[in-house]
Every structure is written in C-alpha cells, then in structure tokens.
Amino acid sequence: MAIDLKTIEQLATDQSSLKAAAGLAKPAKWSGLGMSPDGALAWGECAGSGANPYRVMADLRDLGNKCTCPSRKFPCKHVLGLLWLKAEAKAPFPSAETPPWVSDWLGRRRSSGGAPKAPAPNAQPAGDKDVSAAQLVEPEAADDPKDIARREAAAAKRSEDTERAILDALDALEQWIGDQLRMGLAPFIDDVTARCRRIAARLVDGKAAVLAGRIDELPGRLLALPAGDRPRGAVVELGKLVLLARAFRASPRDAALRRAVAASETRDAVLAGPETLRVPSQWEVLAEQVQTRRDGLVSQTTWLLNLSEAGPRFAMLLDFFPASAGRRGSVFAPGERFRGELAFYPAQQPLRALLISRDTAADATSWPTPEAALTDTLSAPLLAEPWTLDIPVLLPAGRIARDDAGHSWWRSADGSTTLPVAGSAEGLLCGTDLERTAAIWSGNRLTILAAQTRWGRIDGHD
Incomplete structure (x- = not known):
C-alpha cells in the first residue's frame, strides 16, 4: 500500500x-x-x-x-x-x-x-478463501478506570516537564541576549550566524522549536538590512525576543504564545476549538512566498485579502514540507478570487488561518478602503503582540519612486508618510499611481505583495 x-x-x-x-x-x-x-x-x-x-x-x-x-x-x-x-x-x-x-x-x-x-x-483459512487482517475483528475492550487515571497522570506529568523545559530554555535565551548586549552589537553582527545557531540548538533541546526556528532565521533578516541599519535592527530583534519570552512566562498556556514558542495546534484542534473564528467571505490571493529554511523545511505562505467588510482584513495560509520533497505546485494563482470559509487560529490579532472550503469565483469587487490611519494600522498589531515580525497592511493611494542612491520608497499621495521598500522597485510599480497597495511591514521595510491601479492589478514582482 x-x-x-x-x-x-x-x-x-x-x-x-x-x-x-x-x-x-x-x-x-x-x-x-x-x-x-x-x-x-x-x-x-x-x-x-x-x-x-x-x-x-x-x-x-x-x-x-x-x-x-x-x-x-x-x-x-x-x-x-x-x-x-x-x-x-x-x-x-x-x-x-x-x-x-x-x-x-x-x-x-x-x-x-x-x-x-x-x-x-499458523492460522488456517476457512474453506478456500484467504483470510486477511481486515477480516478478523477483536471485540472492543472496556477501558480500565485505573489505566485511564494512569494515562492522564502521565500526560499531565509530561506537560509539566515540557513547560519546565521551555521555561528553562527561555531563561537561557534571556541570559544569552544579555551577553550579546554586554559584548557589543558590532561583534554580535559580525558573528551573528554562529551565535544564533548555538542558542537555537539550546532552544530545540528545551522544546521551544518554533522559537528556535525564528532565531535561526534572524541572521538572514539582519544581514538583509543596509549595514548602517543593522545595529538598530539587532536591538529590535533582541528586544522582541525578550518580550516574547516574558509574555510566555506570564501566560504559558496561551495558545498564541505557545504557537510562537513551542508548537502549533493541529488542524483538528483549531477546527474544534470554541474560540476559533470562522469567516465566510470573498478573498483575493495577493501573493505566495516560498522560503527554504535552515532546518531543512520549506515554508509556503499564501497571503489573502478579505474583500468584504466582515472579519480580519488579511489571512495567512502557512504550510511546511521537507525540502527533499522538491518544489510543490501551488493551489492558488496570484490575483485569483474565490468565495470560501477560513478558520483563524486564536490570537488577539487573527491572521494565520486554515482553508475550510473553497467554492465559486468571487464577484468583481474593488479592494476595500483602509479602515484607519496608517500609523494606527502599523502600531495596533505591535500593541497587541509586540514580538510580531511581519504586519500585513493595506496602504492608501500613493506611489513608489527611487532616490538618488537607488533606494525605493513608498510615499502616500498626500505626502504625509514615506516608508522604505525592500529591494528595488522595478517595472510598472515604479512611478505608477497606486490606488491601493498590499504590503508586509517588517518594522523597517515594506515588501510589496500587490497593488491596484487605474489600469488594473500589479503584482509585487512586476
């Protein structure tokens, strides 16, 4: 089989x-x-x-x-x-x-x-027919109450041991962060890959595997910044790790915190959870991001935009598979619209979701209008979960241009806000009047997912 x-x-x-x-x-x-x-x-x-x-x-x-x-x-x-x-x-x-x-x-x-x-x-078949394992059924045995009690006690003990191991690992992480700050940011940045690898291994041993993966990816995020921005970026990254560690200590059973530190819930657990938010709506596929991680897995992130006014503005579908399995085809195409129901993982700012159903194509609906001032949009997720790395944002009218040094910037149409853009904007994105822009704000750079213009949609890589 x-x-x-x-x-x-x-x-x-x-x-x-x-x-x-x-x-x-x-x-x-x-x-x-x-x-x-x-x-x-x-x-x-x-x-x-x-x-x-x-x-x-x-x-x-x-x-x-x-x-x-x-x-x-x-x-x-x-x-x-x-x-x-x-x-x-x-x-x-x-x-x-x-x-x-x-x-x-x-x-x-x-x-x-x-x-x-x-x-x-050595069992003999009846007649001339072969008897397979599927043909013999063992009568159902009643559960022994003592066995149930023992299993429950063992499960509780394992849960306590796991929580203690995580807390010990977080203690080691905070001590490590203090050491990096005492020794200076310049040596930390110069040796960031090796140093992060060592503490990530300690976190894996302490059953904080998700947090270990985050620290494994920290050097890539830090070294992608211009050299002059790296000290500030290091302080922000390390500060967010401290906030996450202390939040976990204060509420170790919180589902969102355990998801950020130890492990995510299973699909069945999310769907069965009483706090799970289910949102039937019209969705547009903004973009797909595929990244090979240092732990040998490939993360496949699909960003969706909610075209209606009900529910979270954005949804993130996240999937992992082994790099050895090769590139997987996507079930979505950028710009595709569909009607479907999503179940969001419990969080103060719901974002990660599971696709429950996917039905007919959505109506030709324009993108929604940003609901709040841009500063509020960028700060609200950080006030709720200050350790957040990436914030999806729907930008108002604006345009992207390059300065004399070749750096790309997004500037609002009223000139009140200017934000740096990751990489170099090329093609139609650069210099075009953008009616709406969907992007990811990492705290220091915008990654453009897609934009709407008077001529239609433009993908972030166009």
Missing part, C-alpha cells in the same frame, strides 16, 4: 516533528524492519536514548500507528520516520510474519477506530 511524503506531512503535528522525522529516516537508525505479506502492516525498531530500541508499527490501510516511546505527540517522530523510510524506499521492508508485539497492538485496537487484529502466523 503506497504512502507518500505529502501524507506524512499531513500526519505530523508540527514542523519540529517533521524535522525530527527527517533525521530518523536513515537505515542505520533502524533494525528489524518488516512488512506483512499483504502489505498492510509495517514495523521496525528505532534506536533511542535508552538501552532498548523503540518498537514502531503502522497500519498502512488507515495510517493507525503505535510507538513505545514516551512522546506525547501522536504520531511521534519515530512513526513518521518509519513511514518516511517506506515512502522513499530508503531501506528494504522484507515480507515476514507479524511479530507478536505488532499482533498484540492490533488486537487492542478498537474495531471502530482502526484496523482489526492480524491473523496468527
């Missing part, structure tokens, strides 16, 4: 699990790999930190799985690593009799929730 990397990506609870699985998808880390004769079951033993390897098993018919490791993630990195090995055929899975520990697991699975028990190795 075939399985591909896209399926594995969808199974992963977060990008940190996917990254860890990529490291485990190596034949040298596995022993006892095997597969049932009908190709339904796969299993193996993965070397872990203990004396005994973890036993990993998966039912490829419904992707049910089990691992003996203590991880509270489901599926864990070992299951994802086993499936990765199978998907890319990195190691042989010889056909073999089902081991007792796999058969026992199948026998305990509820008939309503997964594949049933596999046949015993």
Whole structure:
C-alpha cells in the first residue's frame, strides 16, 4: 500500500516533528524492519536514548500507528520516520510474519477506530478463501478506570516537564541576549550566524522549536538590512525576543504564545476549538512566498485579502514540507478570487488561518478602503503582540519612486508618510499611481505583495 511524503506531512503535528522525522529516516537508525505479506502492516525498531530500541508499527490501510516511546505527540517522530523510510524506499521492508508485539497492538485496537487484529502466523483459512487482517475483528475492550487515571497522570506529568523545559530554555535565551548586549552589537553582527545557531540548538533541546526556528532565521533578516541599519535592527530583534519570552512566562498556556514558542495546534484542534473564528467571505490571493529554511523545511505562505467588510482584513495560509520533497505546485494563482470559509487560529490579532472550503469565483469587487490611519494600522498589531515580525497592511493611494542612491520608497499621495521598500522597485510599480497597495511591514521595510491601479492589478514582482 503506497504512502507518500505529502501524507506524512499531513500526519505530523508540527514542523519540529517533521524535522525530527527527517533525521530518523536513515537505515542505520533502524533494525528489524518488516512488512506483512499483504502489505498492510509495517514495523521496525528505532534506536533511542535508552538501552532498548523503540518498537514502531503502522497500519498502512488507515495510517493507525503505535510507538513505545514516551512522546506525547501522536504520531511521534519515530512513526513518521518509519513511514518516511517506506515512502522513499530508503531501506528494504522484507515480507515476514507479524511479530507478536505488532499482533498484540492490533488486537487492542478498537474495531471502530482502526484496523482489526492480524491473523496468527499458523492460522488456517476457512474453506478456500484467504483470510486477511481486515477480516478478523477483536471485540472492543472496556477501558480500565485505573489505566485511564494512569494515562492522564502521565500526560499531565509530561506537560509539566515540557513547560519546565521551555521555561528553562527561555531563561537561557534571556541570559544569552544579555551577553550579546554586554559584548557589543558590532561583534554580535559580525558573528551573528554562529551565535544564533548555538542558542537555537539550546532552544530545540528545551522544546521551544518554533522559537528556535525564528532565531535561526534572524541572521538572514539582519544581514538583509543596509549595514548602517543593522545595529538598530539587532536591538529590535533582541528586544522582541525578550518580550516574547516574558509574555510566555506570564501566560504559558496561551495558545498564541505557545504557537510562537513551542508548537502549533493541529488542524483538528483549531477546527474544534470554541474560540476559533470562522469567516465566510470573498478573498483575493495577493501573493505566495516560498522560503527554504535552515532546518531543512520549506515554508509556503499564501497571503489573502478579505474583500468584504466582515472579519480580519488579511489571512495567512502557512504550510511546511521537507525540502527533499522538491518544489510543490501551488493551489492558488496570484490575483485569483474565490468565495470560501477560513478558520483563524486564536490570537488577539487573527491572521494565520486554515482553508475550510473553497467554492465559486468571487464577484468583481474593488479592494476595500483602509479602515484607519496608517500609523494606527502599523502600531495596533505591535500593541497587541509586540514580538510580531511581519504586519500585513493595506496602504492608501500613493506611489513608489527611487532616490538618488537607488533606494525605493513608498510615499502616500498626500505626502504625509514615506516608508522604505525592500529591494528595488522595478517595472510598472515604479512611478505608477497606486490606488491601493498590499504590503508586509517588517518594522523597517515594506515588501510589496500587490497593488491596484487605474489600469488594473500589479503584482509585487512586476
């Protein structure tokens, strides 16, 4: 039964699990790999930190799985690593009799929730028909209250241990930031890549994987600035990290903070959440940004503009997949309009969202008018979440031009506001009267996503 990397990506609870699985998808880390004769079951033993390897098993018919490791993630990195090995055929899975520990697991699975028990190795079929694992169903066993209590206690203990590990990692981060400031910004900027890599590794060990990824990308953001702007950029970046760390300490169970520090909620958790904001509306695809990260994953960000007056003005669809899987095609085209419903991750300023439904094409509707003064638009997200890196903004009428040094600037039509633009504006963007401009404000530069003119839409790269 075939399985591909896209399926594995969808199974992963977060990008940190996917990254860890990529490291485990190596034949040298596995022993006892095997597969049932009908190709339904796969299993193996993965070397872990203990004396005994973890036993990993998966039912490829419904992707049910089990691992003996203590991880509270489901599926864990070992299951994802086993499936990765199978998907890319990195190691042989010889056909073999089902081991007792796999058969026992199948026998305990509820008939309503997964594949049933596999046949015993020497079982004889009835008549002339073959009996497969799918034909034998184990009666559902009642849950033992003591087992439930033990599982709940173990889960609570793991949650406490994880939270303590994160808090310890944040203590190390703040001490590291203090060290960088004491030693001076110039040496920090000169050695920013190596220094950030070391503290990011410490954060990964402390289960703050998302924050580690942010720090891994910090050198790229900093070195993209002109040399004269880098000291200021370093102070801003480090200051935001301190604010995020202290906000997490004050409210470690806050979903938005955990998303920025440790891990994102699963799709099912977001959709089932009572605080989830669902917005049916007309949307326009502004742009897609694809970036290969230092952790071996590719982030694919799709920016949407809400064409109606109800709900958040912008939505960000974020997806991750392994760089080894190659470039993935997009399901959207810049400028495309559609009717659809989005579910937003809980936050004070909802932005990241999940696409629930996508129906017919939207009406020919003009872009909305900016709702507030530009200074308020830029400052409101920072007042709510001061550690925010990127702020989508809908700019009023204006135009983009270059100065004598070749730097690009956006200037409002009334001349009251001028903002620097990342890179060099080329083509139709430069010198054209822009009725509306959708952009990302990073605190020091605008990245143009798209603009509306009297002649129609212009993409940011045009």
